[in-house]
Amino acid sequence: xxxxxxxxxxxxxxxxxxxxxxxxxxxxxxxxxxxxxxxxxxxxxxxxxxxxxxxxxxxxxxxxxxxxxxxxxxxxxxxxxxxxxxxxxxxxxxxxxxxxxxxxxxxxxxxxxxxxxxxxxxxxxxxxxxxxxxxxxxxxxxxxxxxxxxxxxxxxxxxxxxxxxxxxxxxxxxxxxxxxxxxxxxxxxxxxxxxxxxxxxxxxxxxxxxxxxxxxxxxxxxxxxxxxxxxxxxxxxxxxxxxxxxxxxxxxxxxxxxxxxxxxxxxxxxxxxxxxxxxxxxxxxxxxxxxxxxxxxxxxxxxxxxxxxxxxxxxxxxxxxxxxxxxxxxxxxxxxxxxxxxxxxxxxxxxxxxxxxxxxxxxxxxxxxxxxxxxxxxxxxxxxxxxxxxxxxxxxxxxxxxxxxxxxx
Amino acid sequence: xxxxxxxxxxxxxxxxxxxxxxxxxxxxxxxxxxxxxxxxxxxxxxxxxxxxxxxxxxxxxxxxxxxxxxxxxxxxxxxxxxxxxxxxxxxxxxxxxxxxxxxxxxxxxxxxxxxxxxxxxxxxxxxxxxxxxxxxxxxxxxxxxx
Numbered sequence: 001x002x003x004x005x006x007x008x009x010x011x012x013x014x015x016x017x018x019x020x021x022x023x024x025x026x027x028x029x030x031x032x033x034x035x036x037x038x039x040x041x042x043x044x045x046x047x048x049x050x051x052x053x054x055x056x057x058x059x060x061x062x063x064x065x066x067x068x069x070x071x072x073x074x075x076x077x078x079x080x081x082x083x084x085x086x087x088x089x090x091x092x093x094x095x096x097x098x099x100x101x102x103x104x105x106x107x108x109x110x111x112x113x114x115x116x117x118x119x120x121x122x123x124x125x126x127x128x129x130x131x132x133x134x135x136x137x138x139x140x141x142x143x144x145x146x147x148x149x150x151x152x153x154x155x156x157x158x159x160x161x162x163x164x165x166x167x168x169x170x171x172x173x174x175x176x177x178x179x180x181x182x183x184x185x186x187x188x189x190x191x192x193x194x195x196x197x198x199x200x201x202x203x204x205x206x207x208x209x210x211x212x213x214x215x216x217x218x219x220x221x222x223x224x225x226x227x228x229x230x231x232x233x234x235x236x237x238x239x240x241x242x243x244x245x246x247x248x249x250x251x252x253x254x255x256x257x258x259x260x261x262x263x264x265x266x267x268x269x270x271x272x273x274x275x276x277x278x279x280x281x282x283x284x285x286x287x288x289x290x291x292x293x294x295x296x297x298x299x300x301x302x303x304x305x306x307x308x309x310x311x312x313x314x315x316x317x318x319x320x321x322x323x324x325x326x327x328x329x330x331x332x333x334x335x336x337x338x339x340x341x342x343x344x345x346x347x348x349x350x351x352x353x354x355x356x357x358x359x360x361x362x363x364x365x366x367x368x369x370x371x372x373x374x375x376x377x378x379x380x381x382x383x384x385x386x387x388x389x390x391x392x393x394x395x396x397x398x399x400x401x402x403x404x405x406x407x408x409x
Numbered sequence: 410x411x412x413x414x415x416x417x418x419x420x421x422x423x424x425x426x427x428x429x430x431x432x433x434x435x436x437x438x439x440x441x442x443x444x445x446x447x448x449x450x451x452x453x454x455x456x457x458x459x460x461x462x463x464x465x466x467x468x469x470x471x472x473x474x475x476x477x478x479x480x481x482x483x484x485x486x487x488x489x490x491x492x493x494x495x496x497x498x499x500x501x502x503x504x505x506x507x508x509x510x511x512x513x514x515x516x517x518x519x520x521x522x523x524x525x526x527x528x529x530x531x532x533x534x535x536x537x538x539x540x541x542x543x544x545x546x547x548x549x550x551x552x553x554x555x
Contacts (some may be wrong), residue, residue: 343475343476346477349534353415376450
C-alpha cells in the first residue's frame with residue numbers, strides 16, 4: 001500500500017534543505033533508498049562479505065548464495081525464463097554497450113541498419129553511433145508524433161529487411177512517454193532484427209515481463225529502483241547470449257585458461273569478468289523485495305495519479321508549458337516543463353532555495369531537445385514516496401519563481 | 410520563500426545584463442572565434458574577438474543559457490573590451506578567485522563583474538558564470554600562439 005507512512009522508510013527525505021523540508025522530485029535521475037536496502041548493504045558487509053564462486057569456506061558460500069539469490073529475485077522480477085539470462089553489470093549504459101560491442105560487432109555488417117528513436121537517452125544513442133561508424137552501418141531514427149509519442153506506422157517505415165537491431169526506450173526520461181515496445185518487437189522480428197529495450201525508467205515503475213514483451217535484450221539500472229548505484233542488469237534471450245562473445249576478459253569469467261587460449265564459463269558468468277558487484281546485487285535484491293511488497297501495479301497507478309495531479313495543477317500556471325503526451329495515462333511519473341522567460345537553471349535554483357529538488361538541463365537527451373526546439377528544460381519526476389503535498393509545494397515554488405523573476409526584471 | 414539568499418545571486422545588475430545584454434551578436438572582423446558549451450547543462454557560447462597588437466579591440470558573444478551564464482558573458486565582453494591581453498587574463502584570474510570564494514585582487518576596478526560575487530555561494534551555478542571567461546581565455550591564448 002502506498003500511504004503517508006512510506007516516506008518514513010526513506011531516511012534521506014527526513015531533512016531540511018535551505019530551511020525547508022526536502023521535496024525530492026528527481027527520481028528519474030536516481031531514486032532514494034529505503035532502510036531495507038541500506039540495511040542489506042550494511043549487513044552484507046558486516047556478516048557475509050567474501051568473494052563469490054571460489055571459496056570453500058563458509059563466508060564464501062554465504063556470499064555466493066546471496067549473490068545468486070539476488071539473481072533469482074531479478075529473474076522473477078522481470079519474469080525471465082532462467083537465471084542464465086540475467087547478467088549483472090554496472091548499469092543500463094554498460095548493458096547496452098555490451099549488446100552493441102558483442103552482439104552488434106558479430107551481426108551488423110556494412111550497409112545494415114540500426115533503428116533507434118528521437119527520444120533516446122544518450123546511453124541508447126552513442127553505443128549505436130559507434131557501432132555504425134565501425135561497421136559502416138546506417139543509424140536511423142524513428143520520427144516522433146507531435147505529442148511526443150511513437151506510432152507503429154513510423155516504426156514500420158523505418159525498419160526494413162536490412163535492419164539488424166531496433167533499440168528503443170520503454171519509458172522516456174524526458175517526455176514520460178510509455179512506448180509500445182511489445183508491438184515494436186514484433187515489427188523488428190518480422191524483419192529479422194533483434195529488439196533491445198532500454199528499461200532504465202520502466203523497471204522502477206511498472207511490472208516488467210520480458211517474455212510477454214518478447215524483447216531480445218532488456219537493460220536496466222538498480223539505482224533508479226531503490227537499489228544502490230553501480231549495479232544494473234542485462235537480460236538477454238539464452239540463445240542469443242549463448243552465441244555472444246564476452247567483451248571483458250579476466251578472472252571469474254573463465255572455464256579453462258591455457259597459455260595461448262582460454263574458454264569461458266557458461267551463462268551468465270562469462271559476461272561477469274572480475275570480482276562482481278556482490279554487495280550491489282544483494283542490495284538490489286532487497287530493493288526488489290521492497291518494491292514487490294508494495295506492488296508494481298500499485299506503484300504504476302500511484303505515478304499515473306501523481307502525473308495527472310501535477311499536470312492539472314501546473315497547467316494552471318500562466319506561461320508554463322509541459323512537454324510530451326497530454327494524456328497522463330500515456331505517461332509515467334515524469335513531467336518536463338519550461339516556465340516562460342525564466343531559464344530552467346534559474347527555475348531549479350529558486351526551487352532548491354525552497355527545498356525542492358528538480359533536474360534542469362538537457363537530461364542526457366540532446367537529440368530530443370533539438371526535436372523539442374529547446375536548449376534545456378526543467379523536469380519533476382515522481383516515485384512511490386511522493387505525494388500530492390509534494391506537488392503542491394512544487395506548484396507554490398514555481399509560482400514564487402515566476403513572481404521573483406517578474407519582480408527583478 | 411527565501412528571497413534574501415536569492416537576492417545574493419540574482420542582483421539587479423545581473424538581471425539587467427541578462428535582459429539587455431551588452432555586445433550581443435557576432436563580430437564580422439573577428440580574428441578569434443571560440444565555441445564553448447557546458448556539457449552538463451546545455452549552455453553554449455559563441456565568442457568573437459578582434460585582438461590586435463596585444464589588445465582586445467572588440468568583443469561580441471552569442472549563445473543561450475541561464476541568466477547567470479548570459480549576464481556573465483555580457484559583463485565579460487564589457488570588461489575586456491579595450492584592455493590588453495595581459496589585463497584580460499588578469500581579470501579572468503581575479504574572477505576565478507572570486508568564484509572560488511577566495512580573497513581576490515581588488516586593485517583593478519571590476520565594475521559590474523563584482524555583482525557576480527554571490528554566485529560563489531551557489532556551487533551548482535559557478536560553471537554557468539565561468540563559461541564565458543573560459544572561452545575568452547582560450548581565445549586570447551590561441552591568438553598569442555598564432
